[in-house]
Amino acid sequence: MAMLSLAVAAALATAPALQMPGQFHGGETVARDGERWLALFDAAAGARLRAVRVRVTPTRDAVLDADDGPVTGRIVDTASGPDGAAVAYVRGPGLRERAVARATVVEGPVVNGLGTSRLRLGDRDYTLATRCVPAAAIGDGYRCTIELTQGDRRQTLATMAGMRGEDDRILLGDEAAPGLLFAGDLDGDGALDLLFDVTDHYNLSAPTLFLSGAAGEGELVRAVAEQRSTGC
Template identity: 30%
Template sequence: MKAIYRTFFFLIIIFQFLSCNKPKKEIIKSTSKLISKKANVEIEDNKIDSFPIYNDLKVEVIGSGGPFHSEEVHEDADKKIWFGLFRAKGNFYLAETNIMTNRVNDVIVDENEEDATGWEVDTSINDTCFILIEKVPYLSDRIVQNIKIQEKIYPQEEFKFNFSGVEYILHATGDKRKENENSDWFEVSNYKLYLTAIIDGKRHTDLIVAEKRFDEQMIKILFAGDIDGDGKLDLIINTSYHYNLSRPTIYLSKPAEKGKLIKPIGAFPTVGC
């Protein structure tokens, strides 16, 4: 019976994912003075169509908002210890926290108001929680330095910035074409987003996102700062390719392999209606 329910649930989610009303298309009007330059890409692997590989991301993550669908939050999530990225008075901090999960009515899936297959997630800290990360050894309570950067980097654009004394460049490759001759909307495909850092005069470049095509969606940088406390840049990026999918993905510098700038550790995919 449980297997039948899970199959039925996934069929419902897939149907909703494909059939929701599409949002109004976004008009791209870039205002940054640092963009619209062709990215100087040092690493271009045409064999990679999708990155990160989400099945390889082992750290559990829970995003903000909710309620969430039944399969989007693990049943035993409240038994784990978490670190939350919190915001108070305009400043960010990382703090260990317990979470409380409650079953609630899922207005999308549940057939009537008495059903409660959805999840509501609260923290033991009252400040606004931006994202939750499963407790791992390289995280600890701290004030989190952050920087405001450009949210979207389209193909052949770059954005330069300095964080903690290091020069960084976010730059993208791919194809961008107008939907039609009179449209301001661009369709993006074969997209790759790179992070470059200039350290001791040397350039280091990592591929951080690759997506072959989008359905009225675009990669969006949600947060930039030093989450893990090593003085280097960390990122939270919505790596969604579809307008009805949200997928905040956490990239940290501390667990990155030698010679790498950053590593994706966990993601939280959720669907809307």
């Protein structure tokens, strides 16, 4: 049993990587069939990281594959367990099987279509906010940043253009919908880690893993891995 645990730990202590579950076009998957990853589960009873073997199954890509040609799509999943479906599969130093402290998230008011979230992890308080300022270089557009704040420390997670929509809301990027996927202590250092989709296009997903344990001087977190994929 100890040998198996050591083998699993060695397989997972690699360069940081992120794989989302679901269906993808060919070439968009990071994981390979049969690899060991840590699955992030976020069930009612709590969040946890658990070692799993990932399945990557060929499937017909309804957008790109011809009816009489080879299949190029891929479905990424794992056998269902007591924790339900995985939120994501992750790898990297500092990540191991453990119960994960989940942050509480309270949504603040939405102004001009831009929201603010207050997060609490243990005795630490954070704010996630999208801020937009007029940008002359974009004509009548805006320069928008998604920022994580703790006390007097502020860090930009993503930057993109913004434009006023017909309903006076500010639309981010090309009608994109960036958003928080998970917030909690993934690497066990007591500080906030994030899984955040930093997409700037309506047809692009860009989930990104931000870890506090990898943060440099002046940073709250650092982006260590991402998986980009397109829709149709």
